[in-house]
Amino acid sequence: MQTCVGKTNSHKTFFFKCTSCNQSYETPLPSFIIEELPKLVDVEPYKLRRSFENGNIKFYNNHGIKALQFRKSVGNIEAGSMICFGDKIEIIRGFPKIRRTLMLYPSLKIHFKDEVAVEEKMNGYNVRIALINSKIIAFTRGGFICPYTTKKAPEIMDMSAFFIDHPELVICGEMVGSENPYVTHSYREIGKLGFRIFDLREKGSNKALSVKDKIKLLESYNLPRVNFFGLLKIDEAPERILELIHQLGNEDREGVVIKDPAMIIEPIKYTSSQAHNGELEYAFTYPFDFGRAFFFSRVIREGFQAYELNETEDEISSRAHKLGESILFPMINTIKEIAKDNHASEDILIHADDLKEAENFARHLRDLGVVATVHSFNEGKAIIRREHQSTSDRISNFLRGGLY
Amino acid sequence: MQTCVGKTNSHKTFFFKCTSCNQSYETPLPSFIIEELPKLVDVEPYKLRRSFENGNIKFYNNHGIKALQFRKSVGNIEAGSMICFGDKIEIIRGFPKIRRTLMLYPSLKIHFKDEVAVEEKMNGYNVRIALINSKIIAFTRGGFICPYTTKKAPEIMDMSAFFIDHPELVICGEMVGSENPYVTHSYREIGKLGFRIFDLREKGSNKALSVKDKIKLLESYNLPRVNFFGLLKIDEAPERILELIHQLGNEDREGVVIKDPAMIIEPIKYTSSQAHNGELEYAFTYPFDFGRAFFFSRVIREGFQAYELNETEDEISSRAHKLGESILFPMINTIKEIAKDNHASEDILIHADDLKEAENFARHLRDLGVVATVHSFNEGKAIIRREHQSTSDRISNFLRGGLY
Numbered sequence: 040m041q042t043c044v045g046k047t048n049s050h051k052t053f054f055f056k057c058t059s060c061n062q063s064y065e066t067p068l069p070s071f072i073i074e075e076l077p078k079l080v081d082v083e084p085y086k087l088r089r090s091f092e093n094g095n096i097k098f099y100n101n102h103g104i105k106a107l108q109f110r111k112s113v114g115n116i117e118a119g120s121m122i123c124f125g126d127k128i129e130i131i132r133g134f135p136k137i138r139r140t141l142m143l144y145p146s147l148k149i150h151f152k153d154e155v156a157v158e159e160k161m162n163g164y165n166v167r168i169a170l171i172n173s174k175i176i177a178f179t180r181g182g183f184i185c186p187y188t189t190k191k192a193p194e195i196m197d198m199s200a201f202f203i204d205h206p207e208l209v210i211c212g213e214m215v216g217s218e219n220p221y222v223t224h225s226y227r228e229i230g231k232l233g234f235r236i237f238d239l240r241e242k243g244s245n246k247a248l249s250v251k252d253k254i255k256l257l258e259s260y261n262l263p264r265v266n267f268f269g270l271l272k273i274d275e276a277p278e279r280i281l282e283l284i285h286q287l288g289n290e291d292r293e294g295v296v297i298k299d300p301a302m303i304i305e306p307i308k309y310t311s312s313q314a315h316n317g318e319l320e321y322a323f324t325y326p327f328d329f330g331r332a333f334f335f336s337r338v339i340r341e342g343f344q345a346y347e348l349n350e351t352e353d354e355i356s357s358r359a360h361k362l363g364e365s366i367l368f369p370m371i372n373t374i375k376e377i378a379k380d381n382h383a384s385e386d387i388l389i390h391a392d393d394l395k396e397a398e399n400f401a402r403h404l405r406d407l408g409v410v411a412t413v414h415s416f417n418e419g420k421a422i423i424r425r426e427h428q429s430t431s432d433r434i435s436n437f438l439r440g441g442l443y
Numbered sequence: 444m445q446t447c448v449g450k451t452n453s454h455k456t457f458f459f460k461c462t463s464c465n466q467s468y469e470t471p472l473p474s475f476i477i478e479e480l481p482k483l484v485d486v487e488p489y490k491l492r493r494s495f496e497n498g499n500i501k502f503y504n505n506h507g508i509k510a511l512q513f514r515k516s517v518g519n520i521e522a523g524s525m526i527c528f529g530d531k532i533e534i535i536r537g538f539p540k541i542r543r544t545l546m547l548y549p550s551l552k553i554h555f556k557d558e559v560a561v562e563e564k565m566n567g568y569n570v571r572i573a574l575i576n577s578k579i580i581a582f583t584r585g586g587f588i589c590p591y592t593t594k595k596a597p598e599i600m601d602m603s604a605f606f607i608d609h610p611e612l613v614i615c616g617e618m619v620g621s622e623n624p625y626v627t628h629s630y631r632e633i634g635k636l637g638f639r640i641f642d643l644r645e646k647g648s649n650k651a652l653s654v655k656d657k658i659k660l661l662e663s664y665n666l667p668r669v670n671f672f673g674l675l676k677i678d679e680a681p682e683r684i685l686e687l688i689h690q691l692g693n694e695d696r697e698g699v700v701i702k703d704p705a706m707i708i709e710p711i712k713y714t715s716s717q718a719h720n721g722e723l724e725y726a727f728t729y730p731f732d733f734g735r736a737f738f739f740s741r742v743i744r745e746g747f748q749a750y751e752l753n754e755t756e757d758e759i760s761s762r763a764h765k766l767g768e769s770i771l772f773p774m775i776n777t778i779k780e781i782a783k784d785n786h787a788s789e790d791i792l793i794h795a796d797d798l799k800e801a802e803n804f805a806r807h808l809r810d811l812g813v814v815a816t817v818h819s820f821n822e823g824k825a826i827i828r829r830e831h832q833s834t835s836d837r838i839s840n841f842l843r844g845g846l847y
Binding site for chain 1: 543544545546548550551552553711727730735738739740742743744746747749759760762763764765766768770771772774775778782841842843844845846
């Protein structure tokens with residue numbers, strides 16, 4: 040094992056520190072980084088070198104794919120981008136971060152032109168699927184190959200005809216449903232596991248097809264897409280979207296992504312109060328793992344939503360009460376569980392052919408930094424137990440009288 | 444203006460960077476840091492040098508006092524410590540951080556011996572008052588001389604006889620009341636401005652007098668002390684303190700500090716739900732200045748308090764609702780104010796002899812990093828306006844349609 044310990048001292052060498060013996064040594068920068076990479080992406084060579092030295096660009100070799108993985112964005116290349124080596128070099132760009140509006144009324148008018156396309160934002164996990172070395176491969180948001188999604192997505196939808204005709208496209212979508220290993224949420228029309236496509240993008244450039252072309256193409260290959268709520272004139276859009284968010288929230292659905300129909304201007308997202316509270320409930324079930332990071336922006340969203348809706352005192356009270364409940368109820372439950380000597384852990388159900396496949400998936404989760412082990416395997420179903428260690432450790436310490 | 448740009452290259456020089464011309468130059472470390480300081484404090488010399496180089500120990504010259512100020516703790520020397528130069532060197536140690544218990548029942552038994560002394564924790568600002576060069580000087584928690592407290596404290600209580608007899612002691616207490624420039628809170632028995640002493644500590648060593656000796660000494664000089672709720676046997680303490688916290692909370696008072704009667708073991712604090720909510724209300728009046736930092740620990744305290752009190756579902760609901768209200772109500776009010784083109788600002792009332800004194804205090808606040816200006820001065824009363832710039836800027840940006 041090696042970790043990089045410092046900046047380069049010349050443009051052709053950099054330092055590594057051996058994590059076992061702690062010795063530093065100098066090693067040449069791989070020639071691919073210096074010579075090939077600048078020809079593939081439009082980023083200044085010194086930035087690419089520096090990112091590699093800092094560990095933000097890493098070589099990746101897993102699930103049969105060798106690649107260069109962008110752990111953080113560099114220039115205009117998004118985090119999660121993968122430069123895959125094989126028969127030829129394929130560049131799968133990271134999925135662009137979608138910014139959020141807190142106030143629909145002014146922001147849509149400023150940001151978009153005459154019309155917007157409104158699609159449902161679903162609560163699952165973002166996946167990019169592409170053809171690499173003639174195989175269909177699914178990448179997580181961070182650019183890791185997900186063995187589970189790579190196996191399951193083709194079972195859910197048949198992409199073979201699509202990829203034969205369009206090997207240059209990347210399918211961007213959400214894996215959703217009540218039985219998935221990352222983000223579980225119940226959708227009546229989906230059930231255990233489903234996939235909904237929101238973008239088709241070109242390899243290399245990351246250029247997205249227009250909303251119309253995307254829908255047409257997906258329908259012609261019978262591929263499932265997220266709900267499309269129509270094209271709205273910019274003047275009527277805020278009001279219509281607020282109504283829509285109200286309905287979606289009541290059905291416990293997350294929200295919308297608002298798009299330039301031509302997909303030239305970047306999309307914007309907007310979400311329901313129920314989604315904010317749902318995320319807070321999850322975060323405060325494991326407060327010392329997620330509470331701090333999740334809290335602030337969701338509270339801010341609630342404040343602006345109440346303001347834009349011009350809510351009455353009673354409506355604001357009700358919103359405040361739900362907010363408080365979403366934070367305190369799950370936290371107190373977790374304290375009670377840990378007081379009974381339980382752990383703060385989450386059981387994830389996946390379908391696997393054998394124990395080895397389940398172990399393989401647990402290893403993939405650990406690569407992502409998650410503490411996970413196979414808890415049981417029985418008749419094609421594996422339970423992966425995910426531990427939220429900070430929550431277990433800190434709560435049990437306080438319960439034993441530890442000071443804050 | 445200079446800022447330190449790097450570590451020392453030898454033990455006798457370090458680098459400064461001129462903030463106007465951006466040039467780096469070498470300058471010798473002051474001999475006081477190398478030669479005198481290690482004789483005054485029990486800290487390894489290299490740590491003192493490094494702290495000075497990093498700007499964590501700084502020379503201070505203000506309000507007629509020259510000193511060395513510890514901006515951060517170094518070894519066993521607390522942040523806020525001041526080594527004052529004058530007729531002789533006087534070391535005013537920083538006030539030690541008091542840790543918090545989340546669970547009275549196990550923690551008191553683990554932390555203390557047979558008995559604890561319980562005193563009221565008041566909601567004001569922590570001040571140390573000491574005799575420096577024969578003058579009574581008040582220091583803020585961070586070690587800054589507060590010109591207002593230095594002037595006001597002697598008007599509130601006569602410390603002259605005490606300091607004639609005990610020039611080696613430091614008075615540690617809380618400036619409280621509805622009209623003070625830092626933390627305003629109404630106490631019926633105090634009114635506009637008052638002082639309550641909680642510790643007497645020795646200069647240099649920071650050793651605190653026992654609770655009994657402190658009370659005796661303060662009473663003999665007629666100096667005001669915080670409420671003393673008595674000595675409690677360790678077995679009965681948690682229950683009694685929970686009752687006390689309930690009463691204090693109902694009177695909108697903050698909480699208690701639990702002490703070893705001999706003041707050998709460090710004290711612990713515990714606070715009421717009303718105090719947590721009060722602080723959240725303040726923080727979410729200025730969410731982008733304080734919300735993120737204030738939020739998490741107060742929510743955690745609420746969770747453990749509900750658990751330790753074994754609250755019913757209704758009690759937990761009521762606690763959750765108050766929590767949500769403390770966050771959302773003030774934030775929505777501030778959004779409304781900023782939508783009306785107002786600023787997120789706070790008006791601070793101080794008493795001053797003339798405009799110059801008010802300006803002097805505003806400058807002191809700016810030294811502490813607060814954006815403050817004199818808004819008006821009239822008949823001995825000055826209004827200092829404190830701006831919460833991040834809140835104003837970010838909320839008005841979102842209201843104009845800025846993306847999150």
